[in-house]
Amino acid sequence: MGFAKIIGQRNQLDILRLALANNRLHHAYLFTGPEGVGKRTTALALAMALHCTEKNGDFCGRCAECARIMARNHPDVRVIERLADKKEISIQQIRDMEKELRYRSFSGGRKIAIVDPATLLNPASQNALLKTLEEPPPDSLLILIATSAGALLPTLRSRCLRLSFGPLPRQLIAGFLLSEKRVKPEEAELLAALSMGSLGAALEMDGAELRERRRVWGGMLSALKAGDYRGAMEAAEALAASRDDALQFLEWAESWYRDLLVQAARQDAQGVVNLDMLAELQLQGTAAGVERILSAAANARGAARKIQRNLNRRMVLEQFLFGVVGSH
Numbered sequence: 001m002g003f004a005k006i007i008g009q010r011n012q013l014d015i016l017r018l019a020l021a022n023n024r025l026h027h028a029y030l031f032t033g034p035e036g037v038g039k040r041t042t043a044l045a046l047a048m049a050l051h052c053t054e055k056n057g058d059f060c061g062r063c064a065e066c067a068r069i070m071a072r073n074h075p076d077v078r079v080i081e082r083l084a085d086k087k088e089i090s091i092q093q094i095r096d097m098e099k100e101l102r103y104r105s106f107s108g109g110r111k112i113a114i115v116d117p118a119t120l121l122n123p124a125s126q127n128a129l130l131k132t133l134e135e136p137p138p139d140s141l142l143i144l145i146a147t148s149a150g151a152l153l154p155t156l157r158s159r160c161l162r163l164s165f166g167p168l169p170r171q172l173i174a175g176f177l178l179s180e181k182r183v184k185p186e187e188a189e190l191l192a193a194l195s196m197g198s199l200g201a202a203l204e205m206d207g208a209e210l211r212e213r214r215r216v217w218g219g220m221l222s223a224l225k226a227g228d229y230r231g232a233m234e235a236a237e238a239l240a241a242s243r244d245d246a247l248q249f250l251e252w253a254e255s256w257y258r259d260l261l262v263q264a265a266r267q268d269a270q271g272v273v274n275l276d277m278l279a280e281l282q283l284q285g286t287a288a289g290v291e292r293i294l295s296a297a298a299n300a301r302g303a304a305r306k307i308q309r310n311l312n313r314r315m316v317l318e319q320f321l322f323g324v325v326g327s328h
Helices: 010-021 039-051 064-070 091-101 123-134 154-158 170-180 185-194 199-204 207-223 229-239 243-266 275-287 290-308 313-326
Strands: 028-032 077-080 111-115 140-146 161-164
Touching: 010 039, 010 161, 028 039, 039 064, 039 077, 039 111, 039 140, 077 091, 091 111, 091 123, 123 154, 170 185, 170 199, 185 199, 185 207, 185 275, 207 243, 207 275, 229 243, 229 313, 243 275, 243 290, 243 313, 290 313
Parallel strands: 028 140, 028 161, 077 111, 111 140
Antiparallel strands: none
């Protein structure tokens, strides 16, 4: 085990390891970046390094302290998430967290709280958290995890040391799938491309199911003609049934329009995400205007952010698809 086993993110890990070695950790960190690129893994790794019984600036992953952190039952390390029946992380959860951070450590090490995702903190929760950041309890460490810092209060962001986690290189993800998961080379290449740099996404993907979903989504977008607002409304209603499905569709749509842009510029497969749909991309890429493609990709990204903030899914999807049929 240890930091060396974490896939990618060498610069971010080096910064944290140097701070550990010099006993200069900040009292609060903000880890930002796409889903599935190692933010939570790194946060838990840092917690293990601080509590590991080997005390060598790294973590073994075998001792009782590491095992308890990995099992999520360490008394000094808490992960604050949205409760199953709630849409946001509540102010009460933050108050409970602050109270626990002020208790004496059970193990003699640091009290650590990881808030994931911090984007689900409502304004009242963020203001409560701000008080903790302004007067951090002794020997405490707070790590906020977010896909973007934009949803957080500027005063909150300014009191955290920010580390940005980027998408992982495609070859790293494909190599991991080949060596650790025994995925066939062609499948590993496709999943790595479709993951958009997210190892977490690649591990969750079912290749066959994903191919079928993307075929349906591609057919749906192709079927929407200029001015077909009724068709757009019907498609939005179907897609809005599931939050996860809606987000996956929008993520795929953004990758689709990005691929169209690549095709319009390069006419080859380099950098293409939807490798198995290359023929259709080449056909559409020659006919689509660059401005329309750029606008559609930006709209897909914006729609996903709105759904992540729990805005009405059907209305968000309608707005996005209206833009598609209105820009032909």
